[in-house]
Amino acid sequence: xxxxxxxxxxxxxxxxxxxxxxxxxxxxxxxxxxxxxxxxxxxxxxxxxxxxxxxxxxxxxxxxx
Numbered sequence: 887x888x889x890x891x892x893x894x895x896x897x898x899x900x901x902x903x904x905x906x907x908x909x910x911x912x913x914x915x916x917x918x919x920x921x922x923x924x925x926x927x928x929x930x931x932x933x934x935x936x937x938x939x940x941x942x943x944x945x946x947x948x949x950x951x
Contacts, residue, residue, distance in 0.1 A: 888906060888915075890911060892936075904918060924939075
């Protein structure tokens, strides 16, 4: 099961084929293969990357079930 890398919540909703939304901390996640990118949704609907807040070795790997 996918967990939010920010708050560790399992309350994740699918919003696109490779896009997810955390309902606990309100961030958007994009999964591309085994890589995950994390974005903050701004007031105007644009996305700001939060990937620089995570060290490369701490970014979670995603494994398909």
